[in-house]
Amino acid sequence: MTVVHDVPKQLYIGGRWQDAESGRTLSVDNPATGEELCQVADASPADGRRAAEAAVAAQAAWAATPPRVRSEILRRAYDIIIARTEDLALLMTLEMGKPLTEARAEVAYAAEFFRWFSEEAVRIDGGLTTAPDGKNRLLVTRQPVGPCLLITPWNFPLAMGTRKIGPAIAAGCTMVLKPAPQTPLSSLALAGILTEAGLPEGVLNIVTTTDAAGVVEPLLRGGQIRKLSFTGSTQVGRILLAQCADTVIRTSMELGGNAPLIVFDDADLDVAVEGTMVAKMRNMGESCCAANRIYVHTSVAEEFATRLATRMAALKVGPGTEPGIDVGPLIDIAGRAKAHDVVRDAVKRGATVLTGGELPEGPGCFYPPTVLTGVSADSAIIDTEVFGPVAAILTFDDEDEAVAAANDTEFGLAAYLFTQNLDRALRVSERLESGMIGLNTGLVSNPAAPFGGVKQSGLGREGGRVGIEEFLEYKYIAVPVGA
Ligand code: ADP
Secondary structure: OOOHHHOOOEEOOEEEEEEEOOOOEEEOOOOOOOOEEEEEOOHHHHHHHHHHHHHHHHHHHHHOHHHHHHHHHHHHHHHHHHHHHHHHHHHHHHHOOOOOOHHHHHHHHHHHHHHHHHHHHHHHHHHHHHOOOOEEEEEEEEEEEEOEEOOOOOOOHHHHHHHHHHHHHHHOOOOOOOOOOOOOOHHHHHHHHHHHHOOOOOOOOEHHHHHHOHHHHHHHHHOOOOOEEEEEEEHHHHHHHHHHHHHHOOEEEOOOOOOEEHHHHOOOHHHHHHHHHHHHHHHHOOOOOOEEEEEEEEEHHHHHHHHHHHHHHHHOOOOOOOOOOOOOOOOHHHHHHHHHHHHHHHHHOOOOOOOEOOOOEEEEOOOOOEEEEEOOOOOOOOOOOOOOOEEEEEEEHHHHHHHHHHOOOOOOOOOEEEEEOOOHHHHHHHHOOOEEEEEOOOOOOOOOOOOOOOOOHOOOOOOHHHHHHHHHEEEEEEEEOOO
């Protein structure tokens, strides 16, 4: 496993790789085997403070660096990532579990954020207008918000990093990245690539730690960090928002989801089944956009469920490094237990298992693709973000009922709908309380689109034209012009 061997295992602070001050390390495990892959540095709050100080020290010079220079660093990093697709994909599969085909797709997706924001870096604009009374000229410019703290989850180890690092670099912000402790290797590899691409020291600092709360809270309360960009659970998001309130730190929050997927009776069922496979099974269901509740019109429910179960049962489950595997292990045993618990609860409340639903023997955190029909609305699966390969099917009789059920959640990240009726498609899209809609498609993620949610799924957007805005402040200069 030379890809693991080749990745630095230390903290990256002020352009130097270094051990944690305490000398402590944390274990990175392969979820396909349960075995340890390697140890990486386990930062303490003191290490976190040093990382923030390095980001603060680098901020002024980085903000003054020409946009074209920032842009070209991102573009070079894009080229390096693409050239190293195989190594980065294997690294991700080893630390996170997803099949190599999906890992390769994530490398391309992750790299695309760097290409996109390399193009945005040179297009930051302001304005010059005349005040209504005709006296002052109103000059508006943009400035980087300042040193940022970026916190990422384990499910898309590379793309969640590039989606935050890309716009921060483009905007001229320095940063501390705290990746999830389960998947630090992709982020450490990324730091190496950005350094090779010419990123000055101190612009990106990385702290890997098992003490997220202990490291993060002092940074948010310390007065030096000006922006938090977080992707993770709503539960942790709330804690961080409260901490940010005290020091009035700007936030971007990509939080949990509970995506509904609606199949109307006028849907093309082939398209609906294939779309559901993607919306449900991408990343083994370990995605905040994963279809969590599948509402199918009563008249097509049986046909849809049978077809979906046939496709799900044919998927090959196994270690993501092996050829032909469709479904890798879940991230850990706790993740698998959560998926199995909601399946058992649904069955207890009357659901039928069409395929899957049994805990497999043997090592690793595998869970079989599972389809449940006749799921009752009071089942735990309806308001639990499953994060696993479990498709829960419910039925509805009319559009209002489907929309009401879909919106009956505190979340509002993604929603999917399948219909061939354009009028209905637009009407229902507008009524769904959701930041993103997949209309006859199971995939919404795209670096050029504004990704994000409403309600308790978050604040702000990542990607698209607005992605860089999250890292920029307005500066308004009043200029009187004499008569
Ligand atoms: P998940 O359940 O998907 O692991 P979390 O919200 O727990 O989602 O984790 C997302 C990220 O937030 C990870 O990098 C994790 O280490 C970090 N995290 C978890 N708890 C805290 C906390 N109290 N303060 C700061 N970061 C945290």
